[in-house]
Amino acid sequence: MKPKRTHILVCTGTGCVSAGAFDIMEALKTEIKKHELQDEIAVVPTGCNGFCENGPLVLFEPEGIFYRRLKVQDIPFLVEEHCLKGRPVPSLMYTPPKEKSPIPAMKDIEFFKHQKLVVLRNRGRIDPERIEDYIAFDGYMGLAKALEMSPEEIIEEVKVSGLRGRGGAGFPTGTKWQVCRDQPSTPKYLVCNADEGDPGAFMDRSVLEADPHAIIEGMIIGARAIGAEQGFIYVRTEYPLAVQRIKKAIQQAEENGLLGEGILGSDLKFTLSVVQGAGAFVCGEESALMQSIMGKVGRPKQRPPFPAQKGLWGKPTNINNVETWANIPQIILNGGEWLAGLGTENSKGTKIFSLVGKVNNTGLVEVPMGIKIREIVYGIGGGILGGRKFKAVQTGGPSGGCLPESMLDMPIDYESLKSVGSMMGSGGLIVMDDKTCMVDVARYFTDFLAHESCGKCFTCRKGLERMLEILTNICDGKGKEGDVELLEELAIMVKEASMCALGQTAGNPVLSTIRYFRDEYDAHIRERRCPAGFCKALITYSILEDKCVGCGACARACPVDAISGEKKQVHKIDADKCIKCGACAEVCKFDAIDKS
Amino acid sequence: MPKLTIDGIEVEVEKGTTLLEAIRFLGIHVPTLCHNDGLTPLGACRLCIVEIGKPPRSKIVTSCTYPAEDGLYVRANSEKVIKLRKLIIELMMATVPSSKTIQDLASKFGVTQCRFEPEHEECIHCGLCVRMCEEQMMAGAIGFAQRGKDMVITTPFDKTSDICRQCGACMYICPCCELRCQGPNAETTVCNGCLNLEPPCLDTYDDKMCFLDPCAACELAGPFRSDMKKKDEA
Amino acid sequence: MAKLKIQDLKRIRDESRRTVLLREGTAKAKVTVHMGTCGIAAGAREIMDQILRLVEKHNLQDVMVTSSGCAGMCSHEPMMTVEYRYTAPVKYIDLNEEKVAKIFEKHILNGEPVPEYALGVGSESMY
Numbered sequence: 015m016k017p018k019r020t021h022i023l024v025c026t027g028t029g030c031v032s033a034g035a036f037d038i039m040e041a042l043k044t045e046i047k048k049h050e051l052q053d054e055i056a057v058v059p060t061g062c063n064g065f066c067e068n069g070p071l072v073l074f075e076p077e078g079i080f081y082r083r084l085k086v087q088d089i090p091f092l093v094e095e096h097c098l099k100g101r102p103v104p105s106l107m108y109t110p111p112k113e114k115s116p117i118p119a120m121k122d123i124e125f126f127k128h129q130k131l132v133v134l135r136n137r138g139r140i141d142p143e144r145i146e147d148y149i150a151f152d153g154y155m156g157l158a159k160a161l162e163m164s165p166e167e168i169i170e171e172v173k174v175s176g177l178r179g180r181g182g183a184g185f186p187t188g189t190k191w192q193v194c195r196d197q198p199s200t201p202k203y204l205v206c207n208a209d210e211g212d213p214g215a216f217m218d219r220s221v222l223e224a225d226p227h228a229i230i231e232g233m234i235i236g237a238r239a240i241g242a243e244q245g246f247i248y249v250r251t252e253y254p255l256a257v258q259r260i261k262k263a264i265q266q267a268e269e270n271g272l273l274g275e276g277i278l279g280s281d282l283k284f285t286l287s288v289v290q291g292a293g294a295f296v297c298g299e300e301s302a303l304m305q306s307i308m309g310k311v312g313r314p315k316q317r318p319p320f321p322a323q324k325g326l327w328g329k330p331t332n333i334n335n336v337e338t339w340a341n342i343p344q345i346i347l348n349g350g351e352w353l354a355g356l357g358t359e360n361s362k363g364t365k366i367f368s369l370v371g372k373v374n375n376t377g378l379v380e381v382p383m384g385i386k387i388r389e390i391v392y393g394i395g396g397g398i399l400g401g402r403k404f405k406a407v408q409t410g411g412p413s414g415g416c417l418p419e420s421m422l423d424m425p426i427d428y429e430s431l432k433s434v435g436s437m438m439g440s441g442g443l444i445v446m447d448d449k450t451c452m453v454d455v456a457r458y459f460t461d462f463l464a465h466e467s468c469g470k471c472f473t474c475r476k477g478l479e480r481m482l483e484i485l486t487n488i489c490d491g492k493g494k495e496g497d498v499e500l501l502e503e504l505a506i507m508v509k510e511a512s513m514c515a516l517g518q519t520a521g522n523p524v525l526s527t528i529r530y531f532r533d534e535y536d537a538h539i540r541e542r543r544c545p546a547g548f549c550k551a552l553i554t555y556s557i558l559e560d561k562c563v564g565c566g567a568c569a570r571a572c573p574v575d576a577i578s579g580e581k582k583q584v585h586k587i588d589a590d591k592c593i594k595c596g597a598c599a600e601v602c603k604f605d606a607i608d609k610s
Numbered sequence: 611m612p613k614l615t616i617d618g619i620e621v622e623v624e625k626g627t628t629l630l631e632a633i634r635f636l637g638i639h640v641p642t643l644c645h646n647d648g649l650t651p652l653g654a655c656r657l658c659i660v661e662i663g664k665p666p667r668s669k670i671v672t673s674c675t676y677p678a679e680d681g682l683y684v685r686a687n688s689e690k691v692i693k694l695r696k697l698i699i700e701l702m703m704a705t706v707p708s709s710k711t712i713q714d715l716a717s718k719f720g721v722t723q724c725r726f727e728p729e730h731e732e733c734i735h736c737g738l739c740v741r742m743c744e745e746q747m748m749a750g751a752i753g754f755a756q757r758g759k760d761m762v763i764t765t766p767f768d769k770t771s772d773i774c775r776q777c778g779a780c781m782y783i784c785p786c787c788e789l790r791c792q793g794p795n796a797e798t799t800v801c802n803g804c805l806n807l808e809p810p811c812l813d814t815y816d817d818k819m820c821f822l823d824p825c826a827a828c829e830l831a832g833p834f835r836s837d838m839k840k841k842d843e844a
Numbered sequence: 845m846a847k848l849k850i851q852d853l854k855r856i857r858d859e860s861r862r863t864v865l866l867r868e869g870t871a872k873a874k875v876t877v878h879m880g881t882c883g884i885a886a887g888a889r890e891i892m893d894q895i896l897r898l899v900e901k902h903n904l905q906d907v908m909v910t911s912s913g914c915a916g917m918c919s920h921e922p923m924m925t926v927e928y929r930y931t932a933p934v935k936y937i938d939l940n941e942e943k944v945a946k947i948f949e950k951h952i953l954n955g956e957p958v959p960e961y962a963l964g965v966g967s968e969s970m971y
Contacts, residue, residue, distance in 0.1 A: 019896060019909040021867055054896065056863075075867045076874070076908045100879045100911035139867050149853060150860030158850045271847025279849040294757065311754070316653055316675040469735065469754070469761030473656045476701050479759045480726055500725055507697050510670045510690070511656045 018056040020097065023073040023138055027062025027223050028216070028255050029377075030069035034086070035059075038070045041086045045093035055097055061224015062216075063138040064378030065125055068108060073120055073138060080120040081106045111374045111396055125375045128393050130356065132364045133340045134380045137224040142259050145266040148227040154272060156343030160235045161280045163346075165195065168239040172342070174350030176362035181207055181298075181335035182410065182439040183515065184361070184428035190332060194322040195240045197330035204236050204245035205326070205333040207303055208260075211250070211295035212411035213462065215442040217366040218336040220378050222249065222256035225340065226263035230286060232342035234277060237284040240332050244285050248303050251290045261288055295412075295466035298440075299514050300333045302468065313468045314514035335440065337366060357383030361427035365438070371407075371445035372399045381426075388422040391445055402447040405546075406531070410439025412459045412466075413519035415526030416452060435526045437519060451548035452531040453538055457485040459523040467516060474517035477508040481524060491551040493539035502528055547609045550594045554610065559584045561606035568598035568607065612680040617687065617817065629673035629684060630658055638686050640673055641695065641715055643702075643785055644736035649745055651675045652737045656698055657715070661685040670694065689816050696721050705731050711785040732787055735761060739780035747779050861905065872906040873952050874927040880914025886921035891939055895924075898948050907952060920963065928955045935963045 024030075024039045042057050063071050068082035079102050081092065088106060095101045107116035108123055117123050131137070140147035148154070160168050173188030194202060206229055210218040221229065233245050249257055264286050267273040275283045289307050291297050297312040304326050306312040325331025341363060345353050353363045361383040367390065370376045374396035381390060387407055391397070398404050406416040409426070415436030417424070424430050428438050446455065464478040481504050484497050505521030505528075512518055528535060537543045544552040557568070557577075564582040569575075576592040579585030587598070599607040613622045616633055623632045628651060633640050643655035653675035660673045662684050670691065673684075685691065696719055702712045704726035712734070715721075737754070740763060744750040751774035755764050765771040781787060848856070877883070877892045892911065899907050915923055920937035926947065927933040934957045936947055943961050950956045 018863070019892075019911070021864075023867065054892075077910060097911070098879065098884075099881070099913050100876070101913035140864065146856060146860040147864060149856045150864045152857065154853055155857070158853055161850070276847070278853065279847075296757070316672075318677060318679070463758075465758045465760070467758040469757045469759070470652070470654050470737075471656055472654060472702070472735065473698060475735065475759060475761065476705060480701065480704075482759075483727075496725075503697060507694050511659050511694050511698065513653060513672070513675075 018054055020055045020077075021075045022055060022057045023060045023075060024057060025061075025063045025069065025071040025073075025138060026059040026255075027064075027066065027069075027220055028253075029062060029066030030071055031255065033069040033083075035070040037086050038072065038084050038089065041089035042072075042093065045090050046097065049093060049098050051093075051097055058141050059143070060138045060140060061136070061142045062220040062378060064129075064134070064220065064380075065123075065375065066378065067376040071138075074102075077102070078119045078121060080108060080118065080123065082108050112401075124396060125377065125379070125394050128385075128389065129380050130364050130382045131380050132344060132353070132356070133221060133228070133337055133366060134224065134378070135344075136228070137220070140225070142224055142226055143262055145227060145263070145270060148225070152347060153227055153343075154231055154278075156345075156347040157231050157234050157272070158278060160238055160346045161278055161282065165239045165241065168235060168346065169195065171350040172239070172345060175341075175345045175353040176350075176357075176360075177338065177341055177345060177353060178361065178428065179335060180337035180341070180365065180440070181300075182437060184438060187334065187338055190322060190334070191236065191240055193320075194330050194332040197323060199330055200241075201244065201329055202240055202242040203326045203329060203331040204233055204240065204242045205300075205304065205307070205321075205331060206233060206245065206247040206336060206339050207298065207300065207333055208247055208249040208253075208256070208336045209291050209298040209303060210253075210336075210440060211293065211298050211466070212440060212442050214370040214444060215368045215411060215440060217368055217378060217441050219253050219256050220366070221336050221340050222253065222260050226260045227267065228340040228343055229260070229336055230263055230267050230273070232339035233286060234272065234282070234284050235342050235346055236332065236334070236339070238282055242332065243283050244287075246287055246289050246307055246326075248289045248291055248297075248307060250293045250297075252293050257288060257290060264288065294468075295462075296468045296514075296516050299516055301514065303333070304331065313470055314516070316513060337441075358425060358427045360429055365426070365441055367441045367443045369395050369443045369445070371443075372402065372447040372450070373397065373445045374399055383427050384425040386423050386425055387417070387443075390426075390443065391422070395445065398445070398447050400447075402449065404445070405448045405450055406446045406452065406455075408436075408444040408446070408455070408459075408523070409442065410437040410519075410522075411442040412462045413437070413516065413522050414439050414442065415522045416446070416455060416530065417526070418530040435529055436522060439519075449546055449548065451489075451544050451546040452527045452534045453485065453488055453544075454546075454548055456523045456527045457482065457489055460485055460520075463516070463520045463523075467520070468514075471512045471514075471517055473508055474512040474520060477504050477512075478520055480504055481508070485524070488535065488538045489544075489549045489551065491538070491542050491549070493535075495539065497539060498528060498532070498535050543610070553594060554589060555587050555592055555594060555596075555598060556589075556608045556610075557585050557587055558606045558608050561604050563604055563606075565603075567601045567603070571597045571601040573597060612678050612682075614678055614680065614682040614684060616684045623678045627678045629660060629662075629671070629676045629678050629682075632678045633660070633673055633684070633686050640686050641719070642674060643711070643715070643734070644738060645674045646738060646741075646783065649738065649741040652741065654735060654737050655702075657695060659691055659694060661688045661691050685817060687817060692719070695719060700724055701726065702734055705729050706734050706786045709734070709786045733763060734786055735763065736785060737763075738783045738785065739763060742779045742783045747775070747777055749773050749775060749777075752780065872929050873955075874908040874910065874933075875952065876910050876912045876925040876927070876933075878913070878915050878921065878923040878925070879911040880918075880921075882914055882918035883921045883923065887940075888922040890941070891922045891924060891944055894941060894944050895948065898945070902953070917963070923963070926951050926957075928952070928957075931955065931957075936961045937963045 026035050046052050046055050070084050072081045095103050104116045107118050109116040169191050177187045178184040208218050273286055294312050296302050297306045299314050301315040302312040321331045321333050357363050364380050364382050366380045368378050379394050408414055408416045431438050460482045464482050467474045469475045484501055487493055505524040509521040534545055537545050547553055562584045569577040574591050574593055576588045577585050611622050640658050642658045644652050651674040653672040658673045659670050661668045699715050699721045703716050704724050707728045743752050751771040755762050877888050879888045895909055922939045923937050925933050925935050947958050950958050
């Protein structure tokens with residue numbers, strides 16, 4: 015095969031695909047053919063780069079030049095300039111906020127600079143639908159090494175690495191495997207939990223889309239260590255691309271003798287199948303997930319017995335998260351000590367976070383454990399959108415806690431987050447600015463959880479429903495004294511007296527916002543005021559007489575004709591007509607619209 | 611044979627026993643609603659919660675579903691447990707104020723207030739009827755549908771069931787629709803018809819110290835009575 | 845496809861390495877052919893083809909071939925810059941097939957620059 019001089023790596027993660035990555039890829043191929051460069055330049059689809067906010071992304075290697083937010087009409091110019099004439103196109107490159115000159119190379123961009131890629135090492139580098147690409151970067155070499163080790167040695171290596179479950183609870187993976195291996199009952203099953211239901215989180219989806227073989231390899235190694243012969247990957251149907259890629263990867267692995275009987279010429283036997291879930295948040299809970307695999311209603315079960323003792327069909331089952339499985343091949347290949355060298359004393363390795371909300375660079379980031387929240391928000395995230403003030407960051411998905419500014423310098427690891435009333439969860443990071451109302455945030459997440467609770471435990475179902483009722487009242491300006499105390503009491507009850515992880519964490523959003531933002535609750539209840547100016551029932555719009563120049567922009571923008579006034583005279587808002595949409599405040603160039 | 615400690619008493623039970631069975635074997639009272647000896651435990655109502663392990667590393671579990679494990683340290687009536695139970699009963703009362711079973715529980719556990727708007731629902735989702743239908747009547751005509759706050763008990767697709775023999779077992783076992791509370795203030799959710807007491811020993815010992823049910827003995831004896839009144843007024 | 849053994853796995857890895865090495869950004873030598881309008885007119889396309897053919901012939905896995913724009917010295921096209929690992933880049937001018945063959949032999953394969961064809965040492969900035 016003739017070597018190509020340039021590889022154009024087109025990000026085809028879901029984010030970029032929805033921004034039109036496949037069209038960009040087609041356009042690139044067409045243009046390259048037009049210039050007869052198809053023998054020299056390869057166009058390669060890759061998994062998610064994580065910088066989704068700037069999609070569609072394209073990377074030109076070997077120069078490492080990074081183009082973003084491409085449109086199909088940019089492509090002819092780009093190909094002619096870059097591929098034919100060898101001139102990179104600055105106008106299509108990434109320019110950080112507040113700066114003027116673009117940064118051409120991917121490795122120099124702040125967003126990528128601070129990351130440490132272990133699980134996502136192949137993102138944006140290999141074609142996830144080609145097994146050869148995965149093998150080229152030492153793929154399945156961990157498995158080859160594991161086949162020469164005894165199961166005990168593999169488990170020991172995982173224990174040494176200090177790897178803890180990436181699904182949120184942080185249980186030591188090696189110990190979990192040991193318990194499952196020690197069960198006398200057979201057959202044993204492996205499960206990969208890819209049911210990621212947190213709003214705004216997509217770490218598992220990205221791994222499935224960018225590097226599906228890493229999960230398969232991790233599970234085969236796990237099968238050898240635990241003595242399982244069958245495995246399931248439980249992924250939600252809402253992830254069509256992930257389902258397609260993991261299915262294709264399983265098929266390739268089967269064709270190459272990496273799954274099935276006699277794996278890599280050894281006597282190891284392991285089969286893998288994909289089970290699609292219907293998208294219930296509670297099915298991410300392991301016991302509910304197993305119920306769902308067995309075709310029953312996804313409703314959690316009492317533990318003990320634990321899945322390692324009695325899981326699928328009453329047999330020992332080891333269940334790990336996508337990210338945990340994807341760590342395994344590299345632990346075996348590089349040794350447990352290597353991973354143990356990353357991170358903090360009790361939390362080893364790296365963690366993928368989906369950084370969303372009011373930051374400049376939203377996307378997917380992989381960082382070593384123990385990194386400070388500030389480094390993620392201000393370093394990688396590039397600070398708060400529009401230069402506004404940071405207010406809070408919510409970690410760990412909908413049932414995590416909201417942490418205030420004073421916690422920004424706290425290192426991220428399982429214990430620290432728990433001690434301040436939040437959790438690692440699967441790795442969501444939602445950044446909020448000073449325009450965000452914390453009571454409304456608590457209401458939003460409680461609403462989500464009240465809908466997604468399975469409904470079995472009275473405390474979780476009714477407790478959340480009542481909490482939502484009280485929170486809605488507070489947001490609507492109908493709060494009364496004692497509501498906050500009652501909320502606290504209910505949240506503690508939901509946490510303590512519910513059975514599964516969903517209920518036991520569901521009180522976090524309310525408890526943490528009360529703990530750190532009590533003044534906002536009080537302002538809502540006592541002063542009937544929303545400090546962030548968000549809760550519609552608690553704000554009235556008026557026009558400041560000394561600032562209004564009478565341009566009439568607000569009156570034109572008002573959808574209900576609530577603003578009146580003569581030209582060049584001070585305008586007025588009719589409070590009875592006003593629907594509090596805020597359109598006037600957005601168009602006013604003189605800050606004359608007052609929201610209080 | 612697992613050996614465990616329940617409220618300071620050591621007990622040895624047969625393997626496969628649940629905590630609730632072990633606790634009741636000792637004569638200790640733990641309230642239940644969704645539990646029935648003839649049906650598989652569900653753990654839906656959360657009334658039978660107990661505290662296992664020693665604080666601060668203790669946790670709350672439902673005794674009806676938790677297996678009696680060797681070496682377990684169980685407190686069936688700790689302060690935390692009683693506080694949680696009272697709130698659960700308060701919530702239940704607000705959901706189905708007309709249920710005599712729930713009003714009786716409220717009296718028994720001294721729930722004297724209801725801070726929630728009464729909903730006047732007809733169902734507490736304890737699942738007794740579902741299990742009764744499936745396990746004892748061998749019909750399986752009804753089940754849970756939807757999830758979270760939308761959860762309902764109904765026949766498949768809300769259509770008249772072919773399997774239902776209209777035996778009425780579901781209604782017989784229901785704690786909500788069978789017995790109606792006839793108390794003086796049933797509409798305002800707290801009927802106050804029965805005895806309302808709180809065990810005064812809790813403040814001192816963090817454990818309910820006697821097993822008389824309802825706990826009226828020390829109340830009537832006098833020494834705590836004045837304290838109790840003050841507390842109620844405050 | 846046949847069932848893989850461990851040795852097959854290693855073979856596939858080494859073969860595929862070559863294709864994907866480009867994405868690593870690490871190579872022994874980097875050859876930049878200046879392909880501005882002037883360069884193309886002067887025959888840079890043929891130079892590029894020749895380099896790619898030579899790379900293929902010698903089965904090189906660690907040589908990176910890329911293009912760049914006009915260097916501003918249009919009268920001396922076709923030009924190329926050869927960057928051997930850990931040494932300063934060298935710019936060659938007025939290239940033809942024979943010169944390229946020699947530069948390939950000496951500089952790209954063995955890291956010895958060919959001063960007689962060179963313009964100087966150094967590289968222009970990207971833009």
